[in-house]
Amino acid sequence: MKINISKIIIFSFTIFLLSVFWLGLKINHNYDTKSLVGSKISKFYVTEINNENQYISEEDLKKNKYTLINFFASWCSPCRAEHRYLMSLSNQNKEIKIIGINFKDKKINANNFLKDLGNPYNFVGEDTDGKISISFGIYGIPESILVNNELTVIKKIIGPIDQVQFNDILKSIQ
Numbered sequence: 001m002k003i004n005i006s007k008i009i010i011f012s013f014t015i016f017l018l019s020v021f022w023l024g025l026k027i028n029h030n031y032d033t034k035s036l037v038g039s040k041i042s043k044f045y046v047t048e049i050n051n052e053n054q055y056i057s058e059e060d061l062k063k064n065k066y067t068l069i070n071f072f073a074s075w076c077s078p079c080r081a082e083h084r085y086l087m088s089l090s091n092q093n094k095e096i097k098i099i100g101i102n103f104k105d106k107k108i109n110a111n112n113f114l115k116d117l118g119n120p121y122n123f124v125g126e127d128t129d130g131k132i133s134i135s136f137g138i139y140g141i142p143e144s145i146l147v148n149n150e151l152t153v154i155k156k157i158i159g160p161i162d163q164v165q166f167n168d169i170l171k172s173i174q
Contacts, residue, residue, distance in 0.1 A: 036137055040151045046125030046132060049102055049110060056099065056123050062149050064097040066173045070121070070144045070161075071133055073105040074113035079142045082160035083117045089166065090120035095173050097122040103133055103141050146172060 044061060048054035061067045070086060072079040090098055100121035102110040107126070114124065127133050136145060137156075146155040146169060154172050157165050 036145075036156050037153050039153055041136075041145075041147060041153060042151070043135070044151075046099070046101060046123075046127070049107055049124045049126040056125060058151055060123075061099075061147060061151060065149055066096040066154075067099055067147050067149075068096055068144055068169065069099045069101060069136070069147065071101050071103050071127070071136075071138050071141045072113075073103045073141055074109040075105065076103075076141050078160040080113075080117065082142055082162070083120070085161040085163070085166045086120040087118050089169065090122075093170065093173065096169075100124045101132060102126045103138075104128060104130055 041061075042058060044056075044058040046056050048056075068086075068089070072083075086098060089096060098121050100114075100123070102124060104127065110124070110126075114121075125132075133141075136143075140158070142160050144157040144161060145153055146157075147153050155168065157169075161169070
């Protein structure tokens, strides 16, 4: 009986590819933030959008009972939709400070956005290259992260804040 080496190699390679494909189907590819909630943030350092000499760090966040970190951009239409909820949260509740992080946007556009719609933020930082966003697991904007003064993540909101999310934030901080 003659063994055909090329058939064995093709058969082995086919089995290998099918195994890799099958294992790939078993992996959960859904974005999941469950591991972020309950974890602590660290190495938080963001420069102010209009003044590189001003910044905010995790030490500043510890001074607030609660901090909502909101990632936004002027070119983001869902950011415009959620803006009224941020304004309301800023005006109604003194228990929470809101940090805005402008994501890959021009300073002039971000400033005009806040001038036109109002500025709900206690501090506006910039993330010109997206590295800060990546460190928080942000994959699209708007997204928001609610932390307490121990820097523990209480809630992560993917997408724009709406009435339901607004109410959930208020419940979380009471």
